[in-house]
Amino acid sequence: MSSLEIRDLVVALTATPEKPIVKGLNLTIKTGEVHAIMGPNGTGKSTLSKAIAGHPDYTITGGDVLLDGKSILEMEPDERARAGLFLAFQYPSEIPGVSIANFLRAAVQARMAEGEELDATGYYKKLYSKMDLLKIDRKFTSRSVNEGFSGGEKKRCEILQMAMLEPAFSLMDETDSGLDIDALKIVAEGVNAMRGEKLGVLLITHYQRLLDYIVPDFVHVMYDGRIVKSGDKNLALELEAKGYDWVKTDLATA
Amino acid sequence: MSDIDTLPPADETAVNPVGGIDQAVGDFQYDVNYEFDAGTGLNENTVRYISSVKKEAPWILEFRLKALKTFLEKPMPTHWATTDLNNIDFSKIRYYLSQGQKPKRTWDEVPDDIKKTFERLGIPEQERKFLAGVEAQFDSEAAYSNIKDIVAKQGVIFCNSTEALREHPEIFKKFFGKVIPTGDNKFSALNSAVFSGGSFIYVPPGVKVAQPLQAYFRINAENFGQFERTLIIADEGSEVVYMEGCTAPKFSTSTLHSAVVELVALKGAKIQYITVQNWANNVFNLVTKRGVAHEDAEIKWIDCNIGSRLTMKYPGVVLKGKRARGEVISIALANDGQHQDTGAKMIHAADDTTSVIVAKSISVGQGRSTYRGQVHIPKHLKGCKNNTECDALLINSNSRTDTYPAITVRGDTHAVQHEASVSKVNEEQIFYMQQRGLTEAQAMSLAVNGFVNDLVRQFPMEYSVELKRLIDLEMEGSVG
Numbered sequence: 001m002s003s004l005e006i007r008d009l010v011v012a013l014t015a016t017p018e019k020p021i022v023k024g025l026n027l028t029i030k031t032g033e034v035h036a037i038m039g040p041n042g043t044g045k046s047t048l049s050k051a052i053a054g055h056p057d058y059t060i061t062g063g064d065v066l067l068d069g070k071s072i073l074e075m076e077p078d079e080r081a082r083a084g085l086f087l088a089f090q091y092p093s094e095i096p097g098v099s100i101a102n103f104l105r106a107a108v109q110a111r112m113a114e115g116e117e118l119d120a121t122g123y124y125k126k127l128y129s130k131m132d133l134l135k136i137d138r139k140f141t142s143r144s145v146n147e148g149f150s151g152g153e154k155k156r157c158e159i160l161q162m163a164m165l166e167p168a169f170s171l172m173d174e175t176d177s178g179l180d181i182d183a184l185k186i187v188a189e190g191v192n193a194m195r196g197e198k199l200g201v202l203l204i205t206h207y208q209r210l211l212d213y214i215v216p217d218f219v220h221v222m223y224d225g226r227i228v229k230s231g232d233k234n235l236a237l238e239l240e241a242k243g244y245d246w247v248k249t250d251l252a253t254a
Numbered sequence: 255m256s257d258i259d260t261l262p263p264a265d266e267t268a269v270n271p272v273g274g275i276d277q278a279v280g281d282f283q284y285d286v287n288y289e290f291d292a293g294t295g296l297n298e299n300t301v302r303y304i305s306s307v308k309k310e311a312p313w314i315l316e317f318r319l320k321a322l323k324t325f326l327e328k329p330m331p332t333h334w335a336t337t338d339l340n341n342i343d344f345s346k347i348r349y350y351l352s353q354g355q356k357p358k359r360t361w362d363e364v365p366d367d368i369k370k371t372f373e374r375l376g377i378p379e380q381e382r383k384f385l386a387g388v389e390a391q392f393d394s395e396a397a398y399s400n401i402k403d404i405v406a407k408q409g410v411i412f413c414n415s416t417e418a419l420r421e422h423p424e425i426f427k428k429f430f431g432k433v434i435p436t437g438d439n440k441f442s443a444l445n446s447a448v449f450s451g452g453s454f455i456y457v458p459p460g461v462k463v464a465q466p467l468q469a470y471f472r473i474n475a476e477n478f479g480q481f482e483r484t485l486i487i488a489d490e491g492s493e494v495v496y497m498e499g500c501t502a503p504k505f506s507t508s509t510l511h512s513a514v515v516e517l518v519a520l521k522g523a524k525i526q527y528i529t530v531q532n533w534a535n536n537v538f539n540l541v542t543k544r545g546v547a548h549e550d551a552e553i554k555w556i557d558c559n560i561g562s563r564l565t566m567k568y569p570g571v572v573l574k575g576k577r578a579r580g581e582v583i584s585i586a587l588a589n590d591g592q593h594q595d596t597g598a599k600m601i602h603a604a605d606d607t608t609s610v611i612v613a614k615s616i617s618v619g620q621g622r623s624t625y626r627g628q629v630h631i632p633k634h635l636k637g638c639k640n641n642t643e644c645d646a647l648l649i650n651s652n653s654r655t656d657t658y659p660a661i662t663v664r665g666d667t668h669a670v671q672h673e674a675s676v677s678k679v680n681e682e683q684i685f686y687m688q689q690r691g692l693t694e695a696q697a698m699s700l701a702v703n704g705f706v707n708d709l710v711r712q713f714p715m716e717y718s719v720e721l722k723r724l725i726d727l728e729m730e731g732s733v734g
Contacts, residue, residue, distance in 0.1 A: 053689055056681060077688040078697075086689075093686035096677075097704030106700060107690040144704070161690060 002068050002084065002168045004029045004052075004200060010062030011044070011051040017059050021047045023225030024063065031168055032197040036211055037204050038236060039222035040244040045204045046090060048222075049171040053087040054080050067169075082111055084168030088158040088175050095145040100157060101127065103145045104164050111165070130163040134190045152183030159190040169200045176210040188213030208240035223247050280501025280532060282374065283474055286367045288393075292350035294477070298322065301447055304350045308416050308450070311423065321436045321446030328440040336593060338564050342538055347479040347510055349448045350394045355416055357389070357399035364390075368397045375501065377470050384716060386465035387412045391482060392472050394450040401467070409458040410494075412467050415483045418454030425456055429487055433516035433544050433572070441540040441566075445481045445514040452482030452513065457492040457523075466495040466528075466714065471511075473502035473537070479510040486516070488523035488551075497528040497717060504534040508563065511537055517545030517553055521575065524552045530717055532724050533562035535591055541567045544599070547607075549575030556713060559586040559594050560724045568626055570599030573607035573638075584613040585706050585721070588621030588653075589728050597626035597658075606637040613644045614709060616702050617653030618732045625657045633664035644674040647705045649698055649732075677705075699729040 011022035022044045029035050039045050051058040052065055054077035064071050072080050095103060104127065109118045131138065136156060146154050155175055162170055172191070176184055191201065191214050203214060211219070211233065219236045221229040223244075228251055229235065239246070292303045301322050305315040330339050358364045361378050372378065372390050381388040387401035389412070396414040405412070411422060418426045436446040453469045473480050488494050502509055511533065519525045525545065533539050539562040545553040555569035571580025582598035600609035615623035623646065631638045640663075646655040655676060663670050679701045687697035702725050703710075710718045 055685055076694070077685060078691055078693050081689050081691040089686065089689075093680075093683040095683060095687065095701065095704055097707035098700055103687075103690070103700070106692060106696065110691040110693070110696065165690065 001197070002031045002200065003066075004085075004169045005066040005069075006052070006063070007066065008063035009048070009051070009060065009065065011047050011058055012061050014057055014059045017061055020061060021225055022051065025222075025226055027220065027227060029169060029200045029202055031200040033218065034195065034201040034203065034214065034216045035218045035220060036216035036236060037202065037220045037222050037227070038206070038208070038239060041206065043222050044225045045222055046173050049087055049173045049202070049204055052171060053077060053085060078110070086162050086165060086167035086170045088155075088162060088170060088172040090174040090177060092146050092154050092158055094147045096147050098145050099142050100145050100160070101141040104141070104161060107161070107165060127164060130160060133193055134160055134163060135186065136160060151178035152180065152186070155179060155183060155187050156190075159187055163190065163194055166198070168198070169202065171202045171204070173204050174206065175203070176205055176207060184210065185213060208236045211236045221247050223251065280375065280472075281504045281534060283503040284367050284371055286353070286392075286474060288351045288353060288475070290350065290352045290354070292348065294348050295345045296322075296347070296349055296448070300349050304448055304450060307350070308355055308419075310419060313427075314419060317431070317436075318447050321443050324437050325440060325443035325447055328437070328443055331440060335566060335595065336564065338593065339538075342508065342510060346477055346507075348475060348477055349479050349481070350450060351475050351478060352393060352395040352450075353397070355395055357396035357414060357417070359400050361398060364398050368392045371472060371474065372398065372470065375470065375472070380468070380716065384465060385468045386463055387467045389414055389453050389469045390472070391451045391469065391480075393474050393478060393480065396451055402465075405463060405465075408461045408463075410461060410463055411454065411456040413454055415449065415452045415454050415485070418485070422454070422456070425487065426454065426485065429516065429518050430485055431516075433518065433546050434514050434542050438542060441512045442514050442542045445483060445512050445542070448479070449481045449483035449514065451480075452484040452515075453486070453496070454484070455486040455494065455496065457488045457494045459489040460491045461489075462493040463495070466497050468497045468499070471498065471500040473500075473509055473511065476505045477507050477509070479512065482513045484513065484515040486525060486527070487518045488520060488525050490520045491522040493524040495526040495528065495714070497530070497714070499720070500531040500533060502534045502537055505536050507536065509534070509537045511539045511541070513541045513543075515541070515543040519545060519547045519551035519553050521548050522550045523548070526554045526556070527569075528556040528713065528717055530558045530560075530720050530724070531562075532560050533565075535561055535563050535589075537562045539565040539567065541565075543567065543569040544572065545570070545580070546572045546574050547578035547580055549604070550577045551575060552579040552581075554581040554583070555598070556583045557585070557596070558721050559584070559596055560721075560728060562592060562594075564593045564595065566595045568597045568599050568628070570601065570628075571609065572601045572603060573609060574603050576604045577606045578604060579607070580609040582611045582613070583709050583712065584611075585709060586613075586615045586623050587702070587725065587728055588615065588617045588623040589732050590619040590621055593622045593624070595624040595626065597628075599628040600630070600640060602629075602631040602635060602638045602640070605635050607635075608639045610640070611642040612709060614647070614706050615645075615655060616647045616649065616705065617655050618649045618698070618728070620652050622654040624655070625659070627659040627661070629659075629661040629663070629670070631663045631665065631668050631670070635665060636667045638668045640668075640670045642672045645705070646676045647679065647702065648676065649679045649701070695726075695730045695732070698732070699726045702729065
C-alpha cells in the first residue's frame with residue numbers, strides 16, 4: 001500500500017509568493033481510497049492539484065508532500081509522474097503532430113530502465129485492452145493528442161492515459177467540467193474500472209453530480225485554502241442540498 | 255511509415271534500433287597526418303597548389319583562377335544577409351588537406367585513422383544495409399568511394415569530382431558550372447576557385463537506381479574549409495536518390511563549409527536530393543544548391559539543417575522544360591547561438607510548371623531562423639503553379655523568426671498560394687508532457703518532432719530516424 005500525505009501545505013502563485021492560495025492543508029490518501037474535494041470556485045482546489053504535480057506557475061511556500069514517506073518537493077514534474085503521480089488535467093494541452101499512441105509510447109518508454117527497450121507488440125496489446133475496457137474506438141489513438149478534440153474526447157484521452165500509465169495516485173482536476181451526462185458516465189465508468197487497491201484517487205469537483213457515478217470513500221470540503229469539513233459520501237449530498245453558503249456560515253459561527 | 259514521434263531510450267547515446275546508425279555525436283577527432291596541405295590563407299598559389307596536386311587539365315586551373323578573381327572582387331552580401339559573415343577570416347583558413355587524391359574502393363584499404371572516424375559514424379554499416387553506393391569525404395578528398403556492381407553495370411557513374419574530371423571530362427565539362435555560374439554569389443565563386451571532392455553522378459537514360467547513393471562529408475581539421483563540388487546528371491527518364499550527411503568536431507575556432515551542388519534532370523528524369531546535416535556550432539555553412547529540370551522532369555530537395563553557427567542555403571529549381579516540377583522541403587532547427595537562414599528558389603521558365611515549397615523552422619532559446627523564398631513566374635508563361643508554406647515554431651520567448659517570401663508572378667493564368675504560420679511551444683504543453691513522465695528535453699523534442707512529422711513521413715526510413723535522433727540531441731543540449 002502506498003500513501004500520499006499532504007502536510008500543512010501552503011501554496012502561492014510563483015509570481016506572488018506572499019499571497020497564499022492554499023493555506024495550510026492536511027490530507028492523507030492511501031491506495032485503494034477515493035477522496036473527493038469539493039468547494040466553491042476560487043478556493044484553491046485546482047491550485048492544490050497543480051502544485052502537487054509540480055506546475056512551475058505555483059510555488060510551495062510551506063509544508064510538505066510525501067509519497068510513501070518521502071518528500072517530492074525537490075523532484076521535477078516528470079520525476080513525480082514517474083514516481084506514480086498522475087494529474088488528469090482540467091484543460092489538457094494539444095500536441096500537434098504527435099499521435100496519442102506515440103505519445104503514450106514515449107511516456108511508457110520514459111518509465112523503463114535505461115537501456116531497456118519497449119516491446120512494441122506488448123505495448124499495443126496493452127493499449128488495445130485498455131481501450132476496450134474504456135470503450136474507446138481503435139482509430140482514436142492515431143489522432144494527434146487533444147488536437148481538435150471535443151471536451152468529452154479530451155477527458156477520455158486523459159482517462160486512457162491514466163489507464164495506461166497505471167499511477168499509484170491520480171489527481172483528477174475538475175474532470176467533470178464541460179462534460180454532458182453521457183461523457184460523464186464514460187469517464188466515471190473508466191475510473192470505476194480502474195478503482196482498486198493499487199490506485200488512490202483525489203477527485204476535485206465543484207458539483208456533486210460526478211459523485212453519483214464515482215462514489216467516494218471520503219468527502220472533504222475546501223474553503224479559503226483549507227479543508228474545513230470532512231466526512232463520507234453523505235457530506236457531498238448535504239452540501240448539494242444546502243449549498244456552499246452553508247459551509248461559510250457554519251465556519252463563521254464556529 | 256516511420257514511427258517518428260516515439261522517443262528513444264533515455265540514454266541518448268544508445269544504439270539506434272532501426273537504422274543501425276551509430277548514435278554517437280560527430281564531436282570527436284582523431285589525429286591525422288596530412289600528406290598534402292595547401293597551408294593557411296588564400297591566394298593564387300593556393301589555387302595553383304590544389305590544381306597541381308590533382309593533376310588537373312589547364313582549363314580547370316584557368317577556371318579556378320578566374321573564380322578566385324571573382325571571389326576577391328565580390329563584396330560580402332551583408333546588405334541583405336547577416337553581418338556575422340564579416341567574422342569569417344579567410345586568411346586563417348586551410349583550403350586543402352588530404353592524404354592523397356585517390357579514394358579507396360574497399361574499407362580495408364582506407365588508412366586506419368580515417369577509417370575509424372567513418373566506422374564511428376556508422377557509414378560502412380549503412381552502406382551494407384541500404385545504399386547503392388557511398389562516397390566518404392574526409393576534409394578535402396574522398397577517402398573511400400564505391401558503387402555496388404549491380405548499379406555500376408547499369409552504366410551509373412558515381413565518383414568524386416577529382417576523379418570525374420580525370421575520367422569523364424566530356425560529361426563533366428558539358429554540365430559543370432552551367433547551373434550555378436561562378437559569379438552567382440561570393441561563395442559559389444570561392445568554391446569554384448578551391449573546390450575539391452564532392453560527388454559526380456551520371457545516370458544513363460531510363461535507368462532507375464533502386465537504392466540511394468550516399469555521400470558523407472566529414473570535417474576533421476581545425477581552421478579548415480571544406481569546398482566540395484557536386485554535380486548530378488540524370489539522363490532522360492532516369493531516376494536517382496542521393497543523400498548526404500555531414501559532421502565536424504566542435505572546435506573553438508570557426509570552420510567554413512562552402513559547397514556548390516548542381517543538378518540536371520533531363521527530360522522525364524527524377525532527382526531526389528536529401529541532406530541531413532549536423533554541423534558543430536562553429537561552422538559557417540554557406541552552400542549554393544540548384545537544379546535544372548527539363549521537360550516533364552522532377553527535382554526534389556529535402557534539406558534538413560541542424561547545427562552550425564550560420565547556415566545560408568536556398569536550394570533552387572529552374573523549371574526549364576514544360577510540365578517540370580520542383581519541390582523543396584526544408585527543415586531548420588536553430589538552437590542557442592545558431593542562425594539558420596534558409597529557404598528556396600523556384601524559377602519558372604516554361605509553361606505548366608509546378609513548384610512546391612514547404613519550409614518549417616524551429617527556433618530554440620536564442621536561436622534565430624530566417625526563411626527566404628523566391629518564386630519567379632514571368633509574364634509570357636501559362637499555367638504555372640506554386641504553393642509555398644512556411645511554418646515556424648518557437649520554443650521559449652527569446653527565439654526569433656523572420657520570413658521573407660518574394661513571390662513575383664506576372665500573367666494571369668497562374669495559380670499561386672502562400673501560407674505562413676508561427677506557433678509556440680508553451681510552458682503548459684511542456685508541463686503536460688512532463689506530467690506524463692517525459693523529461694523537459696524529451697517533451698521539447700516530441701513537440702518538435704510533432705511539428706515536422708508530416709514532412710518527415712516523406713523521408714526514407716533511415717533518414718527520418720537520423721533526423722529524429724539529431725532533434726533529440728539538440729533538445730537535450732538546450733535544457734540547462
